[in-house]
Amino acid sequence: MSDIDLDQRPANNRSAVLKSRLTSWDSIILVLTVLVLIIASFTVDNFGTSRNFTFMVLDLLPIILIALPMTMIIVTGEIDLSVASTLGLTSSMMGWLWNQGLSIESIIPLCIVIGAICGVVNGFLITGLGLPSLAVTIGTLALYRGLAFVVLGDGAVADFPWNYTGWVTGTIGDGAVPNVLILIVVLALIFGIVQHATPFGRSLYAIGANAQAAHFSGIRVARTKFWLYVASGAVAGLVGVLWTLRYSSARADNGAGLELAVVAAVLLGGVSIFGGKGSLPGVLGGVVLLTALQNALRLEDVSGQALNIVTGSLLVLSVLLPNVTSAVRGNWHRRKLRQASATSAQ
Amino acid sequence: MTATSLEAPPSKRFSLGGLLKTRELGIVLALTLLVAYTAIDNSRFLSGQSIRDNLLNTAILAVMATGQAIVVITRNIDLSVGSVLGISAFAVATLMSNNQDLPMIVALLAGLAIGAVAGLVNGVLVRYGKVPALVVTLGTLYIYRGITYSWAGGSQVNADELPRHFLTFANDSILGVPWLVLIALVVIAAGSVMMRNYRIGRELYAIGSSPPAAELAGIKVARNLLTAFVLSGALAGLAGVLYAARFGTVDAAAGNGMELNVVAAVVVGGVAVFGGSGSVWGAALGALLLTVIGSALAVLDINQFWQQAIVGALIILAICADRLVAVRIARSLRKRDAHV
Numbered sequence: 270m271s272d273i274d275l276d277q278r279p280a281n282n283r284s285a286v287l288k289s290r291l292t293s294w295d296s297i298i299l300v301l302t303v304l305v306l307i308i309a310s311f312t313v314d315n316f317g318t319s320r321n322f323t324f325m326v327l328d329l330l331p332i333i334l335i336a337l338p339m340t341m342i343i344v345t346g347e348i349d350l351s352v353a354s355t356l357g358l359t360s361s362m363m364g365w366l367w368n369q370g371l372s373i374e375s376i377i378p379l380c381i382v383i384g385a386i387c388g389v390v391n392g393f394l395i396t397g398l399g400l401p402s403l404a405v406t407i408g409t410l411a412l413y414r415g416l417a418f419v420v421l422g423d424g425a426v427a428d429f430p431w432n433y434t435g436w437v438t439g440t441i442g443d444g445a446v447p448n449v450l451i452l453i454v455v456l457a458l459i460f461g462i463v464q465h466a467t468p469f470g471r472s473l474y475a476i477g478a479n480a481q482a483a484h485f486s487g488i489r490v491a492r493t494k495f496w497l498y499v500a501s502g503a504v505a506g507l508v509g510v511l512w513t514l515r516y517s518s519a520r521a522d523n524g525a526g527l528e529l530a531v532v533a534a535v536l537l538g539g540v541s542i543f544g545g546k547g548s549l550p551g552v553l554g555g556v557v558l559l560t561a562l563q564n565a566l567r568l569e570d571v572s573g574q575a576l577n578i579v580t581g582s583l584l585v586l587s588v589l590l591p592n593v594t595s596a597v598r599g600n601w602h603r604r605k606l607r608q609a610s611a612t613s614a615q
Numbered sequence: 616m617t618a619t620s621l622e623a624p625p626s627k628r629f630s631l632g633g634l635l636k637t638r639e640l641g642i643v644l645a646l647t648l649l650v651a652y653t654a655i656d657n658s659r660f661l662s663g664q665s666i667r668d669n670l671l672n673t674a675i676l677a678v679m680a681t682g683q684a685i686v687v688i689t690r691n692i693d694l695s696v697g698s699v700l701g702i703s704a705f706a707v708a709t710l711m712s713n714n715q716d717l718p719m720i721v722a723l724l725a726g727l728a729i730g731a732v733a734g735l736v737n738g739v740l741v742r743y744g745k746v747p748a749l750v751v752t753l754g755t756l757y758i759y760r761g762i763t764y765s766w767a768g769g770s771q772v773n774a775d776e777l778p779r780h781f782l783t784f785a786n787d788s789i790l791g792v793p794w795l796v797l798i799a800l801v802v803i804a805a806g807s808v809m810m811r812n813y814r815i816g817r818e819l820y821a822i823g824s825s826p827p828a829a830e831l832a833g834i835k836v837a838r839n840l841l842t843a844f845v846l847s848g849a850l851a852g853l854a855g856v857l858y859a860a861r862f863g864t865v866d867a868a869a870g871n872g873m874e875l876n877v878v879a880a881v882v883v884g885g886v887a888v889f890g891g892s893g894s895v896w897g898a899a900l901g902a903l904l905l906t907v908i909g910s911a912l913a914v915l916d917i918n919q920f921w922q923q924a925i926v927g928a929l930i931i932l933a934i935c936a937d938r939l940v941a942v943r944i945a946r947s948l949r950k951r952d953a954h955v
Contacts, residue, residue, distance in 0.1 A: 348749075394931065403692075403749075404888045404934045407878055412927025418920035521920075526872060533753060542747045574867070577761030585754035588746040596745075 294539040294587060295551030302558040309565040316565055319445035325564050326447045327438065327515060331356070331508045331524065333453055333556045335531045336538075337460040338501040340552045342402075343535055344464075345494055346477045346544025347395065350406040352505040353527035354413035355387040357520075359509030361417040364426030364519025373430055377510050384506015385499050387413055392498035396491040410528065417521040426519040437514040449511065456504075461549045469493070477544025533584050534559055542588075558583075638885040638940060639897045646904050653911040660914050667793065669903075669910055671785070674799035675861070677902040678854045679873070680880040681806040682847035684898035687881055688810070689843050690823040690890025691748035695737060696851040696877055698759035700870030703729045703855025705763050708772035708865040715778040722781060722856050730852015731845050733759060738844030742837045756874065760867075767867035774863030785861040795857055799899075802850060806895035819843055823890025879926060880905050883933045887941070904929075 310317035335352050342349050359380040366376045387409070394405045440447050464470040475483040476490050484490050513519045538555030540547025563576055653660045679696050686693045703726045711722055733755070740751040774782060785795050792800075810816035818839050822829040830836050859865050884901025886893025908929075909922050 398935065398938060400931075400934050400938055401888050404882055405931065407875060407882070408927050408930030408934065410875065410927070411879060411923050411930060415921065415924025415927050419918065419924055422918075422920055529753060529756070533757070536750055536753075542750050574764035575761055577757040577764065579761075581754040581757030581759075581761060584757070585740060585744075585746060585751060588750050589740065589744045592745045 294591060295548055295554065298538060298551055298554040298558060298587075302554045302561065305558060305561050305565070309561060313565045313568050315568055319440075321564070321568070322445060323438075323440055323447045325560060326450050326453070328564065329556060329560045330449050330453065330515075331512055331527060332531055332534055332560070333553065334456060334504055334508050334511075335501075335527070336535050336552050336556055337456060337549070338497060338504050339531050339535050340538070340540055340547065340549055341460070341464055341470075341473055342494075342497050342501060343532075343540050343542065344473045344477045344544055344547055345497065346480065347402040347494060347497075348406065348532065348542075349391065349402065349498060349501045350528045350532070351387065351391060351409040351413055352501060352531060353524045354410045354417065355384050355502055355505035356509040356512060356524040356527065357417040357522060358387065358413045358420070359384050359506040360513045360519050360523040361421040361521045363510060363513050365420050367426055367429065367519070373433055380510050381503050381506040384509060385503040387505070388499040388502020389495075391502065392495035395498065396495045414521070414525070421519065421521045423521065427517055429514060429517055429519075434514045434517045437511055452511075457549070457553060464549055473497075474545055477541075477546070479545075530559075533580060537580075537584050537587050539587060638936065639894065639900060641936065642884060642897065642900045642904055646900065646907060649904075649907060649911055653914050657914050660911070665910070665914075669907055670796045671793060671861070672910070673903045673906040674793075674795040675854045675857050676873075676876060676880055676906065677799045677899040678802050678850050678857065679877045680884065680898040680902045681802050681895050682850035683877045683881045684884070684886050684893060684895045685806065685810065685819065686748070686843050686847045687878075687886045687888060688823045688890055688893060689819050689840060690826065691741065691840070691843070692752065692878070692888070693734075693737060693844065693847045693851075694749065694752040694874045694878075695733065695755040695759055696847065696854075697870040697873035698756045698763070699730050699733045699848055699851035700855040700858060700873060701867065702733065702759050702763045703852040704859040704865045704869045705767055705772070705855075705867060707856050708777060708859040711778055711781050711859075712772050712776040717778075719780060719784050722860075723853065726852040726854075726856035727849045728852070730855065731849040733852065734845040734848015735841065737848060738841040741844065742840050760871070764867045771864060771866035772859075777859075777863060781860055782863055785857070795861065798853070798857065802853070803896055803899045806846075810895050815839060815842060820891055823892075825891075876905065877902075879930050882930050883926075885933065885937065887937050888934075892937075901933075 315321055335356075339349060339352065362383050363376055363380050366379065367373070371379075391402075391406060391409055394400050394409075395402045436448055438447075441451075464473065472483065472488045472493060475486065475488055476493060480490050509523070512523050516523075534556045535547075535552050536542060536555075537559065538547065538552030540552060559580060562579060566576055650660070659665060679700070683693055683696060706729055707722050707726050710725060711717060737748070737751055737755055740746050740755075741748045744751070785793070787794055789797060810819065818829070818834045819842075821832065821834055822836055822839060826836065855870070858869060862869075880902035881893075881898045882888065882901070883904060884893065884898035886898055905926055908925055912919060912922050912925075
């Protein structure tokens with residue numbers, strides 16, 4: 270009996286430490302991000318210019334938008350690896366529909382709907398049939414990318430109207446603030462409020478912590494997850510449109526491999542892959558940190574591919590550090606308990 | 616009470632084994648149908664050259680799928696295999712171009728060693744760092760690829776810099792079987808026997824079925840998990856050597872994105888992502904099926920672009936089939952329990 274007591278106390282303590290460590294990882298990331306921005310703008314030529322700022326925001330755009338619903342999905346303990354392929358499929362469909370002579374005003378909402386339908390398929394397979402999300406979205410990753418190639422082949426559609434492509438790459442009143450930044454801010458606010466200030470948002474954490482307990486406390490687990498996948502698909506569809514307009518090129522391979530970058534950014538931002546933990550500000554910090562580092566190194570003529578080492582190490586450290594510190598503290602705590610029981614026995 | 620709990624495991628193992636046999640039979644059936652249909656359309660599909668090409672194309676994927684299956688059976692995943700292939704292929708190609716006289720066996724061992732070290736890092740982080748395998752191997756996917764890029768820069772090793780015996784290795788054959796295929800067959804056979812008949816294999820299945828139960832049963836989880844990751848890494852390293860020998864030209868991007876093909880082969884081959892079920896040779900069959908689909912599309916004159924979509928649909932179909940099997944097992948177990 271006393272054995273069990275001794276074992277349980279450090280376990281409780283460990284989870285408490287883990288929790289505080291994870292929340293502080295958010296702040297580490299945010300501080301790191303600010304530091305990188307400040308140091309880079311002083312030491313790297315052209316980093317602080319408004320032109321570079323626009324480029325940075327444009328580089329940020331796809332990852333940050335897809336990371337918004339991805340954060341919610343990972344908080345519930347699931348994952349969506351098909352986002353980049355959904356992006357590619359909507360990009361292909363956009364080119365195909367444009368070739369069919371539809372107006373761009375009707376193509377854009379249609380593409381978002383196509384993205385949402387991709388999300389519906391994921392959501393149905395995962396919540397309707399109860400299949401594991403990792404396997405399902407690896408399947409739809411291949412399926413949607415394949416369909417993108419079926420639609421458009423290896424060709425490209427490039428003659429989109431200039432006023433739309435110009436809007437995506439342009440700035441407000443030709444100033445320093447890019448047009449798409451409004452979109453990022455508005456969507457981040459919406460997703461942030463939903464995740465952190467509504468009952469729905471709280472229920473996501475409950476599901477991630479223990480889906481069964483959440484179900485018994487009256488949360489509609491399957492329905493919640495279903496709509497998260499639809500949201501994820503719709504946002505990926507929107508990013509497909511923006512990607513196509515930014516490069517003024519609809520191609521089937523647009524955004525290939527982006528899913529891993531998004532997942533890496535979300536995890537780097539302190540979201541637990543097991544669900545139940547993490548915050549949107551941390552994720553936003555993670556995305557900005559990665560993009561700013563990449564941008565600064567590129568201006569310094571360092572190969573962007575070498576930066577992979579930094580990305581990967583940060584990703585592993587973001588989970589490793591809290592575990593190591595909590596293990597050390599757990600050991601320390603247990604030793605103290607043992608000493609205390611030894612002295613009381615005497 | 617003790618009697619029932621003693622009786623339950625053998626009966627479960629029996630029904631699981633029976634159902635799994637049908638599961639792999641399904642892949643064989645799909646493969647047979649595909650080959651038969653394609654061969655009727657174009658008999659050259661069954662010519663020696665065509666079969667040889669298919670097997671050569673499968674070999675590298677099957678070697679990696681063997682390692683991946685072992686890891687997935689333990690309820691983990693190794694996403695870094697594509698990057699491990701890349702770093703091993705580039706390292707071995709550089710080694711061979713600088714030392715033209717090195718025998719082939721040294722190249723193979725070097726690849727295995729590089730991969731084993733990469734796998735060991737993964738395993739240590741997963742087990743002792745308590746970091747989920749998905750996160751660790753996603754991280755090392757980037758790290759290993761980044762190391763290869765910073766080492767290679769923009770350079771590549773071309774076929775004319777490599778020794779002749781290294782390049783001909785891919786196409787040389789012994790008793791009509793190409794070395795590449797022979798190595799793959801040996802790896803698959805050894806992996807299957809290990810997982811089926813040896814203690815470590817059974818323990819890996821036990822870990823995948825329920826990690827805490829395995830720990831309570833006295834299985835050395837840490838050592839076994841390390842072994843699984845080292846094996847997966849070493850086989851990806853071996854695949855890197857085979858890749859370099861087969862394609863001759865190696866740059867830092869070799870094997871980029873291959874991890875998804877490998878996981879796809881494993882899932883199609885009937886290894887459940889929740890661990891504890893499936894087999895190595897099933898995963899190898901999955902790799903063969905994915906490769907044959909590609910070449911069959913070309914022979915049938917179907918738009919090549921359909922290939923990836925079909926692979927995706929197959930993966931989903933495979934998971935649905937696994938789910939169906941799992942539901943049926945659960946139901947039959949419940950019925951059996953009710954009788955007791």
